[in-house]
Amino acid sequence: MANSPQDLKVAILGAGMGGLTTALALAQRGFKNIDVYESAHDLGFVGAGIQLAPNMARVLDGLGVWKPIEAEAVNISDTSVREGATDNELAHVELGYIEKTYGYKHMVGHRASLADGLYQGCLKQSAIKFHFATTAENVESFGPKPSFTAVPRDETQKPYQVQCDVLLAADGIKSQARVEMLKRLNVDVGVKDTHQAAYRIMIHKDQIKDDPELLALINNTRVTRWIGEKRHIIAYAVSNNTIYNLSTTQPDTNFAAATNATYTTKGDKSAMLGVFSDFCPMVQRMLNYVPEGEVCEWKLRVHDPLPTWVHEQVALIGDACHPTLPHLAQGAAQAIEDGAVLAVALSRLPDTSPDSINKALRVYEKVRKGRAEALVDMASASGRALHLGDGAAKAERDRQFAALRAGGGKGPVPDKWADADVQREIYGFDCTKVTEDNFDEYFSQL
Ligand SMILES: Cc1cc2nc3c(=O)[nH]c(=O)nc-3n(C[C@H](O)[C@H](O)[C@H](O)COP(=O)(O)OP(=O)(O)OC[C@H]3O[C@@H](n4cnc5c(N)ncnc54)[C@H](O)[C@@H]3O)c2cc1C
Structure with a gap:
């Protein structure tokens, strides 16, 4: 022993x-x-x-x-939750206080x-x-x-x-x-199928050097989430602001074949663009920077709590x-x-x-x-x-977003990581x- x-x-x-x-x-x-x-x-x-x-x-x-x-x-300074279709801001939360409160930056x-x-x-x-x-x-x-x-x-x-x-x-x-x-x-x-899948995308700064709108995004210190029914995109700059990272969530429609160790499968670019076709032109431009053949989709899985x-x-x-x-x-x-x-x-x-x-x-x-x-x-x-679609629940969520805006970013945040x-x-x-x-x-x- x-x-x-x-x-x-x-x-x-x-x-x-x-x-x-x-x-x-x-x-x-x-x-x-x-x-x-x-x-x-x-x-x-x-x-x-x-x-x-x-x-x-x-x-x-x-x-x-x-x-x-x-x-x-x-170092993330703030987060902005936006409507995917219009790019209108639904909520804005300053996160600078996190370091003071918890001893570490977000x-x-x-x-x-x-x-x-x-x-x-x-x-x-x-x-x-x-x-x-x-x-x-x-x-x-x-x-x-x-x-x-x-x-x-x-x-x-x-x-x-x-x-x-x-x-x-x-x-x-x-x-x-x-x-x-x-x-x-x-x-x-x-294993529980969540019926959700994710694309993970990285855009390098030199790819967007002629696109001032996207350059502004990569140069900032904000986490931006564009949301729509059953889908959203979360994005932020990484690697000293040289790469803009996007992670999407969308309905899982493509996964009978994703049986490998990580539940990934090669995605199809036109299918990816199709999922977000009603999002605003700026988001569509970002997605278009992904090289053909480099779209990778993750099946998102969870399971019930283990005993x-x-x-x-x-x-x-x-x-x-x-x-x-x-x-x-x-x-x-x-x-x-x-x-x-x-x-x-x-x-x-x-x-x-x-x-x-x-x-x-x-x-x-x-x-x-x-x-x-x-x-x-x-x-x-x-x-x-x-991911709510039209109805009472979405109306209540959007009321919370409106209250948050009215309160200068203080109050409950439906996007829970920013609450x-x-x-x-x-x-x-x-x-x-x-x-x-x-x-x-x-x-x-x-
Ligand atoms: C789209 C997406 C975005 C995410 N974003 C975030 C985020 O922003 N922040 C965050 O904290 N988390 C995030 N996560 C979650 C995070 O990636 C995982 O929870 C985390 O990587 C789990 O770590 P792990 O070590 O448990 O498993 P893994 O990282 O999956 O590591 C398991 C390892 O075990 C190896 N392995 C498997 N089977 C065997 C075997 N039989 N023998 C030997 N080796 C084996 C694998 O090769 C692998 O290297 C995200 C996940 C997804 C899908």
Whole structure:
């Protein structure tokens, strides 16, 4: 048996935001044996932007990797919600107060920059060993010594069995570990089709150098959302204002074929333009900058809350246990919180018995599950409000937008990520501190 928690052999499945954060946070708390298995050949992150909310920045700063990510990110000053068809502003909210209130700015960045910041942090830790191009298959045992088969993509190498003391599955929305855990628990929580899909688009500044209207957008520090019935586009500049990032949501009509690991499929440019054909000319011009053949569409999937994220000495992390719609921009932030909380919980183990490991994992679940699932629900609700068609509900939403305008941007915001009460709940939560403060009490109650 390991002498101290730090001697435990930890295996992590997946080197996404959740897996990288977990590895780094554990290494920084002195864990010496951390192996990360990733089926891709490298980090392979898609060209897309990501919101770097204060709750994410707080964790990254604690791990010492925020500064380089921040240096390339854009500090958001305000947000504008606009009618897609007319470009008329429905609401405008100043966000400058966020830094004063929560200690971190609300920034937006490039996913590659976030992933690379975490990865570079991991590379400085000799305790972390990466096994790229290696897929974890068949969790054969969930405890007391979890084990799985590691299958190298290079077919000249033989599959081998990995045994560890703690197995942390951050293997994303299609998590095989989740499927196997639920099978063991004899429960059936199916994937839920949200009937929504997303295009992710990046426009480089040199593409729009002759378009003053779009140049003004890329040069500003605003998150803009254009909304319409069942659809919207959210957009902001990333990479020191050199790239304009757009992420859309629209009805999912194209996805019988999206069976790959990330639920993506090659989109069709004319179909994309068709979805937003009644949006204003400026939006249409932006969409037209996407090169033919480079349209990529994501199927957006969630599932009902799992009965548990933990079985024996195995825990699920991130999209593997709480996939969410992107409308609150919190999926990666929540995966990152998971990693930070797990590292605190495991480092506080009073001994290294399997029973104590299971209890520490359940402390992680206690701190994280209710919060993450509340945000999943809130993201769905915010999407519903943004996508309303004509009727009483839309009239009430638009009344709220009007009240917000009349109040100079103060009051409830139907676009929930910009709502001050929602921000308080999300950004005001210091997951590391909450776990530190409550570990002993929660552990002793189990
Ligand atoms: C359109 C869109 C916009 C978004 N915008 C934001 C945003 O602004 N802010 C935000 O915080 N979040 C956002 N998100 C959500 C965010 O991208 C995800 O929640 C986050 O990436 C989840 O991280 P993860 O580590 O759990 O999973 P992933 O990032 O999916 O990582 C899982 C990893 O596991 C690997 N893997 C899978 N199976 C295996 C296996 N069997 N063996 C080994 N490796 C395996 C995969 O290759 C992958 O690298 C958005 C999502 C979408 C779709």
